[in-house]
Amino acid sequence: MKYLWTEDTGAGLHFWKLVNQLFFDNALVVESKESNQGILDSLISLNAKEEDEYYIAFDYVPDNQDIRNKYRQLKQLVEKSEAKVIILDMICFEYFILAFDKLVSWTGTGKTDKIKMREDILAAIEDHRIDLSKIDNQMTMHYLSGFKRYSTERVMKSLVGEFTQNEKWSVKGPLMGECWYKDCCVSEHPDSLRCGKPEVDDGNEKMRMLIQSEEIQKVIMINNSN
Incomplete structure (x- = not known):
């Protein structure tokens, strides 16, 4: 399965669901982790199957110290994922x-x-x-x-x-x-x-x-x- 995890809720989550519907023909499982910390927690406990792929919609702005720290943790988790986890290069x-x-x-x-x-x-x-x-x-x-x-x-x-x-x-x-x-x-x-x-x-x-x-x-x- 291919998953798209977002920290967005509400309109942002709705946007990603419409992207999945109209651009990917519902090929992705779109899930909100409700916050950037929620994404990190989910990745820490991730037990991915061989065929699974995870796309991470993580809001990254380096002028926010807390986000910069969490993004550093995210990259460390991705490095350990054996290419199963891909960070989408986005601001918000x-x-x-x-x-x-x-x-x-x-x-x-x-x-x-x-x-x-x-x-x-x-x-x-x-x-x-x-x-x-x-x-x-x-x-x-x-x-x-x-x-x-x-x-x-x-x-x-x-x-x-x-x-x-x-x-x-x-x-x-x-x-x-x-x-x-x-x-x-x-x-x-x-x-x-x-x-x-x-x-x-x-x-x-x-x-x-x-x-x-x-x-x-x-x-x-x-x-x-x-």
Whole structure:
């Protein structure tokens, strides 16, 4: 069997299940370990069969000391696994959403300041972190300085929230917002934020476009042969 273990719950776990369904034809067993420590604990007690493979979706941002320490432990466990465990080279689920080239047009956001910040931050990503030396826009630097506990992952989550405030695009709840994976995007309440204009209505096609985006494809090129 092939397994994909994630620390994500809620919308992040839902995302990986949709990836499994639409990209891997449900060939993977997708499981949430609920935290990065949960992944480590599961690997420590792992008793893998000869044919088993494990893909680990572990959020890695080196500007968080605790995560850096846990990632070091993860790599040590992987080295002992005889190539049965593979770490997916990713920052976090929210980075996939933030880097998606259709995010602005699909969500219909009118926040020009946040659109500029998104551009600055994406251009400054290097080695799983935001390289602040690459940002010269004072508005963006002021935004980043406002985090009491700064880390690249916290910035990603916060900025994605700015673009997905409409509940139908939200990636904070128990599932991804309906607009990501269903056939339409309709604001049902007159006070709802606008939904934007995806060029396709079909829910599966929208998710395929997200999954086939460059940053996600870098991560999930898993061998899905039987």
